[in-house]
Amino acid sequence: MRVSKACDRCRTQKIKCSGTHPCNTCTKHKKECTYSTNFTTGGNTTTAGVSSAKEQMLFPQYKKQKLLVEPFGLPVVNKTNEKDYISHLENRVQYLENLLSNDTARTFKDITSEEPENAELEKILISPSSKWRFSRRHQNLLIIQLCKSMYNNLSEESQQLVTIPRTQYFGWNMSGCNYLTSEELPKLPEFEFLNTEQYIDFFFEEINPLFAILHETVFREQVVAYDKLLKEQLTSSKNSDGDYKTNQTRLFSAKLYLVYALAIRFQEMQKPKGPSLEMLKIEEKLFKYAHKVVAILGFEWESFELIQSWLLITLYLRTTHRQTSCFHALGQAITMTKYMGIGSDNPKLATSTPYERLKAKRIFWCVYSFDRLFGLQTGRYCGLRDEDISREFPTYDFAEETKRDDWLTLPAFALIHLARISNFVHTSVNDHPTLIKYQQINKELVIIHDWFNSIGFRNDLIFNKGADLEVNSEDADKPVEKPISSLIKAQVKLHYYDLVMCIHGKVLFNFIGRRIVSNGLKLEMVLDASRGIIEVLDKVNKAGYLYTPWYLVLLLLFNVGVNAVTLVNSGVFVDQCRTLLKDTIKLLQVLKRASVRNENGKLVIRERFKMVRECLWALKMANKILSLRLQEDIKALNTIGTDHGSSEVNRQMFTQLGVSDEQTTKPKDEFNELFEKQLHRSDAPIDSTPRPVLAHGDDSITPSSSASLEYFAPGGDHSNPGNANPNGEDPVADVDNLLGNLQWFDQWLDFKYDF
Known part of the structure; x- marks a missing residue:
């Protein structure tokens, strides 16, 4: 009864509705309030998808394909599934209505009101603080505006006698006897390595493009200014303790040292003979310094740079440490993102510079990509809730998205779209979505797969000479982007395959006696993803980069091996799965044989990647259990009996063909030769x-x-x-x-x- 009384918007978003016209919720958010008499609850949609109208505008080259049968079995009208088809169409209509309802201010006319318009209201109620802090407690602004108003009416002599109160939250608490003292920032660590520039270059070529955490152009300018400051400090006689001029650059030094730590880890671990243990100790020292600085400053303040620092920490911990520590760091970035309001239409945007608005946009999408894609890998969904997001997803037009922006990279742009599709998983009420929801997801996967092929991310192009993509903008003033690392392209495709496995991997439970019934789950997509993973990683291995410690390499190799054993055990796609299992073990053996040797070639550490041994043990144990089961089956079947006797009972004799019971040996092509023999008699x-x-x-x-x-x-x-x-x-x-x-x-x- 409650649902039948709810308006369309409350019904779609599944929130409480007052049932009035307009309802309280729509009035509060200034949205169009409509009631539909023909409403069905058959399909729950989110704004994460791309509507059919948008798809045709963005992908005119796929129009002909859309006229054919959909790739993953969208409903076809017939007597048996007519209800599914109608439900699918209703779902699409509701989805388009939802798109319109998100932007009713431009789509529909506002309800006429007697209230006078006040265009300056937003600016009046925005805090004058230069910090990007989002708060709607306007009482704090009243004292400042009051004093400013009275101050402006004073004479110059009187103005000299007073001071305007500073911007702060007056009366926050009644602490006063003992304020919590701020923890002192650690001193800069002492380290020596020859060329710091090579690590910065490596970071921006082989690590940063995947998520575009940092803006390379601005960061390099900051490095130059920081190095200049350090040189001035060394020559300054005023600085006796060595920390006079750099006490305001600790957060930047933390970001810089995180860049060094990531670059050292990736560059050292991918060396054929193994990393230098001395460099790994320096890396750990740099990370601990940076983490402590960020933790201390993040305990007291919030800023864009702190969010970026937490993301760098998250990436480092995802590569080197535990799940808990990684998600603690990511949680800090997500919390700061939500409470700074950079994922929504923040009124602070009205008084911000264009670069501030760009920074808020880029950092938000980076946090969103981390949350959605890393969430798939651990099964922890929605750190950022959809209610915290009002930004519109970008289209597939990369040139349009980066017309006046050299921050965003094509791989990071691709991950934003993968995160958008991952949102279907994050926002699902349970782990068993409806058929229509699976059809929507599969359609998005087909579109993004075709888009990958169109922009040069095909598997057969990765690591091919001259295959690195240069993105040309239609804007003649914009410089051509530098080629994209093939290893970065491989990581994008691995993220795509990981998404496919997360969505369709549940179908494999059907082959171990745990029945999951859904026509939307496709075993073929799991096989295609498994083959794609092996194909990409085989190319990475042949290029000599398999030792690069990207986090999805070992995880997906293990998943492919488990998939293969599961299907061989069930007798499905046995030949393909035997090949997949063989290739998986082969690549895992390559990783297992990786050791660490010193400059003289002496063995220092036998196993460079310790978790490989665990994965190999688990896969080979599963394979052994499967082998023993098959041996027992063969023994039992042989006991039942396999002596079939003579094949005479299976032979039919036709006199008109000249076949008789006396003929015991048949020619290779018995019938044709028999016919020829008959004709020439x-x-x-x-x-x-x-x-x-x-x-x-x-x-x-x-x-x-x-x-x-x-x-x-x-x-x-x-x-x-x-x-x-x-x-x-x-x-x-x-x-x-x-x-x-x-x-x-x-x-x-x-x-x-x-x-």
Whole structure:
């Protein structure tokens, strides 16, 4: 009864509705309030998808494909699934309505009101603080505006006697006897390595493009200014403790050291002989310094730079440490993002600079990508709730999205779209979505897969010479982007395959006795993803980069191995899965053999990647259990009996074909040779009836087939004195004559027609 009284918007978003017109919720958010009499709850949609109208505008090249059958079995109208098709159409209509309801201010006219318009209201109620802090407690602004107003009416002499109160939250609490003292920032760590520039270059070529955490152009300018400040500090006589001029650059030094730590980890671990243990110790020292600085400052303040720092920490911990620590760091970034309001239409945007608005946009989408894609890997969904987001998802037009923006990279842009599709998983009420929801997800996967192929992210192009993509903008003033690392492209495709496995991997439970019924789950997509993962990682291995410690390499290799054992155990796609399992073990063995040696070639550490041994043990144990099961099955079946005896019982003898029980050895092509033998027997009459000619062209039936069929033509003589019964009785004559009526049509088995 409550649902039937709710308006369309509350119904779609599943929130409480007052039932009035307009309802309280729509009035509060200034949205159009409509009531529909024809509402069905058949499909729950989110704004994460792309509407059909948008898809046709963005992908005109796919129009012809859309006229055909959908790739993953969208409903076809027939008597059995007519309800599914109607439900699908209703779902799409509701989805389009939802898109419109998100922007009713531009789509529909506002309800006329007697309240006077106040265009300056937003600016009046925005805090004058230069910090990007989002608060709607406007009482805090009243004292400042009041004092400013009175101050402006004072004479210059009186103005000299007063001071305007500073911007702060007056009366926050009643602490005063003992304020919590701020923790001191640690001193800069002492370290020595030759060329710091190479690590910065490596970071921006091989790490940063995947998520675009940092804006390379601005960060490099900041590095130059920071190095200049350090040189001035060394030559300054005023600085006795070495921390006079750099006490305001601690947060930047933390970001810089996180860049160094990530670059050292990736660069050192991918070396064939293994990393330098001395450099890994420096890396740990740099990370601990940076983490402590960020934790201290993040305990007291909030800023864009702190969010970026937490993201760098998250990436480092995802590569090197535990799940809990990684998600603690990501949680800090998400919390700061939500409470700074950079995912919504923050009124602070009205007084911000264009670069501040760009920074808020880029950092938000980076946090969103981390949350959605890392959430898939641990099964922890929605750190950022959809209610916290009002930004519109970008289209697939990368040139349009980066027209005046050199921050966003194409791989990071691709991950935003993968995160958008992942949102279907994050926002699902349970782990068993409806068929229509699966159809929406599968359609999005097809679109983004085709888009990957169109922008040069095909598997066969990765690591090919000259295959690195250069993105040309239509804007002539914008410089051409530098080529994208093939290893970064590989990580994008691995993220795509991980998404496919997360969505469709549940179907494998059907093969271990745990029944999951859904027509939306596709085993073929799991197999395609498994083959794609092996194909990409095989190319990475051949290029010599398999040791690069990207987090999805070992995880997906293990998943592919488990998938293969599962399907071999069930007897499904056995040949393909045996190959997948073999290739998986081969790549895991490559990782297992990776050791650490010193400059003299002496073995220092036998296993560079310790978790590989765990994965190999689990897969080989599963394979052994499978082998033992098969051996027991073979033993049991042999006990039941396999002595089938003579094959005579399986042989049928036809006198009209000349087959008798005396013939024990059959020629390779027994029937054709038998027919030829029959035709050339001296006592067998040959029919002189002309052979049939095909209706189109000059092609006629081949000699062997026509010869074999002519013998049974209706005009032919079926008598065979050599095989006749001595008593003049043919026991199978009636059967043979009847069979000839059917075999007469065999003359046209080779009929060729240009269909």
